[in-house]
Amino acid sequence: MDAAILIEGLVKRYGDLTAVDGLDLDVRRGECFGLLGPNGAGKTTTVEILEGLNDPTSGRVEVLGRTWTRQPDELRARIGVALQETKLFDRLTVEETLRTFVSFYSGRTLPVETLLAEMQLEEKRSTWVMKLSGGQRQRLAVALGLVGDPEVLFLDEPTTGLDPQSRRALWDTIASLRERGKTVVLTTHYMDEAERLCDRIAIVDRGKRIALGTPGELIDDIGGAHLVEVTTDPPLPPEAVADVRGVRNARVVGDGLALSIDEPHVALPALIARLAERRAQPTRLVSRTATLDDVFLTLTGRSLRED
Numbered sequence: 001m002d003a004a005i006l007i008e009g010l011v012k013r014y015g016d017l018t019a020v021d022g023l024d025l026d027v028r029r030g031e032c033f034g035l036l037g038p039n040g041a042g043k044t045t046t047v048e049i050l051e052g053l054n055d056p057t058s059g060r061v062e063v064l065g066r067t068w069t070r071q072p073d074e075l076r077a078r079i080g081v082a083l084q085e086t087k088l089f090d091r092l093t094v095e096e097t098l099r100t101f102v103s104f105y106s107g108r109t110l111p112v113e114t115l116l117a118e119m120q121l122e123e124k125r126s127t128w129v130m131k132l133s134g135g136q137r138q139r140l141a142v143a144l145g146l147v148g149d150p151e152v153l154f155l156d157e158p159t160t161g162l163d164p165q166s167r168r169a170l171w172d173t174i175a176s177l178r179e180r181g182k183t184v185v186l187t188t189h190y191m192d193e194a195e196r197l198c199d200r201i202a203i204v205d206r207g208k209r210i211a212l213g214t215p216g217e218l219i220d221d222i223g224g225a226h227l228v229e230v231t232t233d234p235p236l237p238p239e240a241v242a243d244v245r246g247v248r249n250a251r252v253v254g255d256g257l258a259l260s261i262d263e264p265h266v267a268l269p270a271l272i273a274r275l276a277e278r279r280a281q282p283t284r285l286v287s288r289t290a291t292l293d294d295v296f297l298t299l300t301g302r303s304l305r306e307d
Contacts, residue, residue, distance in 0.1 A: 153184050
């Protein structure tokens with residue numbers, strides 16, 4: 001395995017608070033790797049350590065085979081960073097901002113015209129930063145992270161607060177970076193974003209890694225690619241339907257049950273028949289594709305959205 005990033009036993013404490021608790025991860029070169037978890041899970045702290053902005057309490061961290069203690073200058077030249085919120089000079093234009101950041105580099109940089117084109121900012125080159133929309137500002141932040149043509153790009157919650165159209169435009173940008181062979185590390189608490197963009201995902205909670213794999217692998221691990229949510233009158237316990245044909249597992253969710261299934265056309269008729277046998281009237285029945293939020297719920301007992 002050709003690892004762009006290697007983390008072993010990473011711990012970060014702030015007094016009595018343990019933000020990262022023995023984290024182990026590897027990120028392969030050329031993949032889009034997602035850190036998925038609720039707010040406060042330790043995602044941003046982990047990325048700040050990888051970016052050299054924060055020091056670990058203990059553990060091993062290597063980026064491109066180097067460490068921040070031994071080769072900080074070399075690493076700074078080979079990574080790019082787009083933070084959750086980037087503070088820029090309001091009365092500089094987009095082009096002036098890019099040229100200012102280019103001047104900070106002594107080595108190779110991407111041409112400003114290339115950056116404007118890639119981030120779809122050509123028509124905004126003469127616009128003050130303060131006049132940009134949220135999506136345009138975030139695309140500019142990504143462009144600044146790409147100025148040095150980095151091998152690894154860190155994107156920390158890049159689409160938080162954006163409208164749906166701006167989010168999808170930024171998704172297209174991130175996908176194009178991956179296609180060009182860039183290694184992208186993305187933190188997010190949006191399930192659809194992680195499923196759409198990431199080759200592999202680590203789900204983190206309270207500073208620990210609780211799952212790792214491709215989106216499909218993580219969903220398969222919970223027992224099925226589809227979910228049936230059913231509420232009945234009177235309520236039934238999970239064991240009443242756990243042995244229904246096509247049901248892989250059943251659990252209580254809210255005031256009803258969630259069933260993991262592989263073949264809806266097999267499981268649904270069998271489920272309806274079982275409810276009739278038990279004289280339980282379905283008051284709500286929904287069949288849908290399982291998501292990463294369902295993975296998190298299965299592993300932790302709560303939803304990503306609750307945090």
